[in-house]
Amino acid sequence: MQRIFSGMQPSGRFHLGNYMGALDNWIKLQKDYECFFSIVDLHALTSSFEDTSKIQNNVMEMAIDWLSAGLDPEKNVIFVQSHVPEHAELHLLLSMMTPLSWLERVPTYKDKLQQLGEMGKEINTYGFLGYPVLMTADIILYKAQLVPVGEDQAPHLELAREITRRFNNLYAPVFPEAKALLSKAPVLPGIDGRKMSKSYGNEIPFGSSPDELRAKVRQMITDPARIKKTDCGHPDVCVVYKFYDVFSYPDTQTVRNECENACIGCVDCKKRLAEHMVNVLSETHHRRMHFINKQDYIKEVLEHGAKRARVVAQQTMQEVKQAMKMW
Ligand code: TRP
DSSP states (O other), X not given: OOEEEEEEOOOSSOBHHHIIIIIHHHHHHTTTSEEEEEEXXXXXXXXXXXXXXXXXXXXXXXHHHHHHHTOOTTTSEEEEGGGXXXXXXXXXXXXXXXXXXXXXXXXXXXXXXXXXXXXXXXXXXXXXXXXXXXXXXXXXXXXXXXXXXXXXXXXXXXXXXXXXXXXXXXXXXXXXXXXXXXXXXXXXXXXXXXXXXXXXXXXXXXXXXXXHHHHHHHTOOOOTTOOSTTSOOOGGGOHHHHHHHHTTOTTHHHHHHHHHTTOSOHHHHHHHHHHHHHHHHHHHHHHXXXXXXXXXXXXXXXXXXXXXXXXXXXXXXXXXXXXXXXX
């Protein structure tokens, strides 16, 4: 069975936009691969080192979201990055052999620095420059062959392969070169039609109850040109239609026809979408309700995961040190 590694930065409770295209993809992958999934709290420090007070809570929220989505903690190794110190150790060794120029030319690096600078946040740090080195350590510590990530991470994966190759050439062929398993994240709009984001307040929280879902769907912006029910609609500019599409409604063509020919009003169209989403998401809601009060259980899951991860990580570090003639 091929091995997968992937990670996510703990950044607070998920919304449906975070779930679709990322977590829902992992849920499918867990059937066919041996998976290591890590909550990467060390990576979170690159942008939150000044205020670390929320990280722990965000880690717990993320673990709850993962389990609620249906990630199986027995089948997969689910753990927190900082619980496995070998990530930091391998990161340090890799940092010795990674040319500075490779890091400086990562296209996302300068963009992100500038973007955060404009928001008044300075992260011109050593650690932030080394973000992809830490990612490389994450992946190769478990000798993962495949790394499911969004397209935005493709440059990081390229660099990870280069660093891996350099290690293998310099010392000994210890690591496979991991391949990205790119998923096209569907762009899920928020209920107001802009990108779904907590900062816009237009998000649908992951694990919402059926009534919360219905209320959010009722607030969705529809085709602004459709004023009366008898006006023909334009599904391609309608938030509701986009959700039909992303949530794989079995018959989106009918929805389109009905809208374009004014056979259904927006109110009824929203009701039908809401019930579809309630169906698709009701299990995640129930699981979330179950896990939210089981902090001790969640902690156990993460401890158990870290133990299992460490067995593999320590074995790899032995091989690394042997290859580098460090003992
Ligand atoms: N940088 C990734 C992101 O922001 C998270 C991440 C950290 C990761 N380490 C990883 C993803 C290793 C894949 C493999 O999405």
